[in-house]
Amino acid sequence: MTAPKNIQGVLPVLLAGLTAIGPFTVNTYLPSFTEIAAHLDATTVEMQQTITAYLAAFSFMTLWHGAISDALGRKKVILGGLVVYTLASFGCAMATRIEYLWLFRALQGLSAGAGIVVGRAVVRDMFDGAQAQRLFAQIGIMFALAPALAPLVGGLLHVALGWRSVFIFLGLMSALLCVCTLRILPETLPPERRQPLNLRSLAQAYREVLSHPAYLAWCLAFALVFAGFFIYVLSAPVFLMRHLGLGETEFLWLFAPAMVGMMGGSWMCTRVAGHWSQGITLCWAFAVMAVGDVFNIAVCLALPPSVPLNVIHITIHTFGITLLTPTLTLLALDCLPDRRGMASSGQTFIQTACNALCASLLAPMLWGSLQTLAYGAAALTVGAGACVLLARRLQRVQALAPEIAP
Secondary structure, eight states: OOOOHHHHHTHHHHHHHHHHHEEEHHHHHHGHHHHHHTTTTHHHHHHHHHHHHHHHHHHHHHHHHHHHHHHHHHHHHHHHHHHHHHHHHHHHHOOOOOHHHHHHHHHHHHHHHHHHHHHHHHHHHHHHHHHHHHHHHHHHHHHTHHHHHHHHHHHHHHHHTTTTTHHHHHHHHHHHHHHEEEHOOOOOOOGGGGGOOOOHHHHHHHHHHHHHHHHHHHHHHHHHHHHHHHHHHHTTTTIIIIOOOOTTOOOOHHHHHHHHHHHHHHHHHHHHHHBBBBHHHHHHHHHHHHHHHHHHHHHHSSSSTTTTTTHHHHHHHHHHHHHHHHHHHHHHTOOTTTOOHHHHHHHHHHHHHHHIIIIEEEEEHTTHHHHHHHHHHHHHHHHHHHHHHEEEEEEEHHHHHHHHOO
């Protein structure tokens, strides 16, 4: 299926907006933590549970958004998710007790992933090859701005109108996306290509997805590539304040280099799509990340901690990440062409699980020094590269299997 020409210009903006709901939900209300705790008579630990409630629900539901969209169609699932998210955001704004905020944050988590997961399937339904790669890259350029813009927007709203305005903003943003989806986005999965939605068929489908070795290897490569940068995000207070001696207002030293790298990598991806093969793109992206990792290790070993030297590698590494991820996404989804929605769900779930593992175990193990963080990021890049090599080998073996079968 090809997108109608009258929507091709706005489609990347709409899909980027649907994808940006996730980082906006996590980051926009962070400047309001203290005031929310005071108004709801909550402790710091109880406020932290508002993030946990969201992430737990988000992780669980990522396994189901795609499967449901394979059965009911893409547009219905996205619209349903946006409606629930809008109501949940207004519920957060009206919360009078911390328990109510937990509940509505969980509802946000259950619905926020619909646009992220199903949006990937929409792209692959509508486009092939270089066109799909280019669209993923265009979405990536706009999505790169979300983590940096979200706390800025939240802080301005908090100062001007108070913490409840932050959740009202999220609700209005979701409502606007709902209207735009209704009017702009076509249904990309025709009825004849839909899968039955029952427990037996779902169990069989998940067994097919989770037993596909090449698909799992591509998804793990995708997760490990992001983890190499994510450990710095999770270690941000220690990395910036303890090791680099920066203050509470200088976190932009982490997020600005990342934003520059992501936007640059996404722009490069739009330029090379259709000119570079998938293999060449993978090689160049890993080469760029390797340069960043080697530079990072050398700086950590040879020079005293300082900025910008200790953050330059973040720009280089995120450039490689965003050059790489459209290709990894396509390769993973193409392993299961009849189950793209479920494949997108599985990819998001594996990445979320990897992020949770980094948050609970890996980041605390590595943030003791700049050197251990550098070694950890490099090891994750090597692990991602090994997964790519394994996935390509598994695909070659699968392609040869019919020829050698008796």
